[in-house]
Amino acid sequence: GQQLNQSPQSMFIQEGEDVSMNCTSSSIFNTWLWYKQEPGEGPVLLIALYKAGELTSNGRLTAQFGITRKDSFLNISASIPSDVGIYFCAGRKAAGNKLTFGGGTRVLVKP
Amino acid sequence: DVKVTQSSRYLVKRTGEKVFLECVQDMDHENMFWYRQDPGLGLRLIYFSYDVKMKEKGDIPEGYSVSREKKERFSLILESASTNQTSMYLCASSLSQGAGNEQFFGPGTRLTVL
Numbered sequence: 001g002q003q004l005n006q007s008p009q010s011m012f013i014q015e016g017e018d019v020s021m022n023c024t025s026s027s028i029f030n031t032w033l034w035y036k037q038e039p040g041e042g043p044v045l046l047i048a049l050y051k052a053g054e055l056t057s058n059g060r061l062t063a064q065f066g067i068t069r070k071d072s073f074l075n076i077s078a079s080i081p082s083d084v085g086i087y088f089c090a091g092r093k094a095a096g097n098k099l100t101f102g103g104g105t106r107v108l109v110k111p
Numbered sequence: 112d113v114k115v116t117q118s119s120r121y122l123v124k125r126t127g128e129k130v131f132l133e134c135v136q137d138m139d140h141e142n143m144f145w146y147r148q149d150p151g152l153g154l155r156l157i158y159f160s161y162d163v164k165m166k167e168k169g170d171i172p173e174g175y176s177v178s179r180e181k182k183e184r185f186s187l188i189l190e191s192a193s194t195n196q197t198s199m200y201l202c203a204s205s206l207s208q209g210a211g212n213e214q215f216f217g218p219g220t221r222l223t224v225l
Contacts, residue, residue: 004153006153030210040218041219042115042201042203042217042219043201044216045215048210048211048213088153092210099154099156101155102153103152104151
């Protein structure tokens, strides 16, 4: 069954705000990935993390691989309307290429 | 750029029908995957394949089978569709295994079983 707990499940953003989401697990993962899915499309890889403690940025996105290897965080700075979508975390254990996904964080724009 | 294509974006089938979902990738990737996506549950792995004619069960294989006769093509088969198989189905591929060989996804097929 699903092993990654992703929170929040949904959030509203206002343009210019910083937002963050996280993913936790009871198991250790050796790789953490963050994907974004826009309506009608498949997930697209945003950031890949391969080392505990690693902090990696991709434009306004920053993600961290937790020191315990059981969690990861994604921050979006100065959000813009096109940041809406569903963000998924995914973890990979040592062997093979199987990924375990979180339930997703749906990012919406405040009306 | 890697391109993963899926044969249909939307599909409506009746209970008991046999359903084929096709996926093709154009980058000579070794690995291919089938997931289903349901609200709040994220993506769950159904089956995957590391090579031609090779398949392995994922986390939720019941009610599904797969076929990989050619490297570029990975088919998902619902032998007798049921309403609880209504879902978004996503295909993915990766060059190889391990760190750095991340998965690229197709646009998905939204299947409705009536």
